[in-house]
Amino acid sequence: MANQRIVRVDYRLIHGQVVAKWIKYHPIHRIIVADDDLKNDDFMCDIYKLAAPGNEVEIVSLAELATTLNKKNDDVMIIFKEIKNAKQALEDGVDLVELNVGAVQTRKDSRFVTSGVALTKEEFEDMEELQEKGLNVYVQPIPENEKLSLEGIRNKIK
DSSP: OOEEEEEEEETTOSSHHIIIIIHHHSOOSEEEEEOHHHHTOHHHHHHHHHTSTTSEEEEEOGGGHHHHHHTOOSEEEEEESSHHHHHHHHHTTOOOSOEEEEEOOOOTTOEEEETTEEEOHHHHHHHHHHHHTTOOEEEOSSTTSOOEEHHHHHHHHO
C-alpha cells in the first residue's frame, strides 16, 4: 500500500506550487489525481502528466482511488479538485491520512479565509464533517504558510 505523504485539495491540480514547493516538502514518487471528469479527458490527462517531470502521474476516477493506492508500495501525493471529492473518497472507504485544503475555486457565495483560499458555507461544513470522522483537516495554501485549523477560520465562514 502507498504511503500518503500529503493529501491536498487544489482545483488547479498539478501546477508550479505543487511541483516546485509541495514535492520538496513532501518527497514523493507518484502523484495521484482523483477526479471523475478529468479521468475522461485524454487530452487534459496528457497535459497534467507532462506538468510533473520526474514523477509518475496517475489520473484516476474516485472509484479507482483505493485500488490505485494499493497497487504499489511508494510515497504518493493525492490531489482532489474539490472538497466534496475528498469527502466522497472517505465515504467510499479510502483511508486518507489528512486533508490539506490549498486552493478552492472561488464561487459567488465564497468567503476568503486566508490569502488565496475562499470557501462556501457548504464546503466548510464538509470539512467539519470530515474532521468529525477523525480526519485532520487544515488550510495551507503553500508550505511556508502556517496551517490554519478549522477552529481558526470558523468565524470567517459562519
